[in-house]
Amino acid sequence: MTTRITDVRKTVAAVVAGGSLLALSPLVARAVTSDDPAPTVTAKGAALVDGRSGAALFDKAADTARPMASTAKIMVASVVLDTDGVDLDRKVTVRKQYRDYVAEHHASTADLQTGDKVTVRQLLYASLLPSGADAAYALADTYGTGDTRAERVGSFLRKMNATARELHLRKTAFDTFDGTRGDTSTPVELAKLTRHAMHHSTFRKVVRTKRYKGDAPAANGRTRTYTWTNTNQLLGAYDGAVGIKTGTTEQAGKCLVFAATRDGRTLVGTVLDSDDRYTDAAKLLDHGFGSDSAEDLKIRELPTGSQHD
Secondary structure, three states, X not given: OHHHHHHHHHHHHHHHHHOOHHHOOHHHHHOOOOXXXXXXXXXXEEEEEEOOOOOEEEEEOOOOOEEOHHHHHHHHHHHHHHOOOOOOOOEEEOOHHHHHHHHHHOOOOOOOOOXXXXXXXXXXXXXXXXXXHHHHHHHHHHHOOOOOHHHHHHHHHHHHHHHHHHOOOOOOEOOOOOOXXXXXXXXXXXXXXXXXXXXXXXXXXXXXXXXXXXXXXXXOOOEEEXXXXXXXXOOOOOOOEEEEEEEEEOOOEEEEEEEEEEOOEEEEEEEEEEOOHHHHHHHHHHHHHOOOHHHHOOOOOOOOXXXXX
């Protein structure tokens, strides 16, 4: 809590130096209090950190490893974007195996059509907005190495785990590229991974997008238009929300890695196995910003037919 108090004092000092304490917004003014009670959240694990420093602002079993569901795709995007000389306009042909994987594992899908040629950039949107396991599979197949698809996917999973070690995410482990089986992390380590991913402007742009629409050469020689809606319903519901990723499986429950920016300050948080993930996230962000937005939270409705994750 000392970190919060120090940050607030610096903010107040800066405003006073600028000439008018009356210019403080209600959000900054309320943040001056130091004895605000910690919020009560339904999530079994949760964390909130300062986006710049990583300083902890809230902790509920934040170091306990739990299934992470599709928040694993944050790492998929990170590995791709960390690749030296990554070409976001590179065309990738959609393989039947990507669609078969979705059907076999009842996974969320971007409904990529076999034979279409989509760009790496589009695959990032497809994996992070509708949480398409088919798109994540395509990225793993493209950025892994080996002579067979299995070898390439295995190579990519090793890259995901190697990146976790490089970031000192000691309790984070990946068995899949889509978080459906055996993938675990802690709330605080997912927040740390997200802070790393947000160094990439492409990642920041993708995860704050509510709806993506783009064309791709179709297998029949025509043009197919893909439209993907972001499953993160905190976007447009909480003032300042800028992403990041939902995740839901029977084992993991409902999960959310989220971020919001206000007055030039970004907070990053995680809730794992939550009964009310968006309200939990809003409460945590209010705790960090010293605001009360959660009281009037109105969740953005997803269009009919959209993926839910």
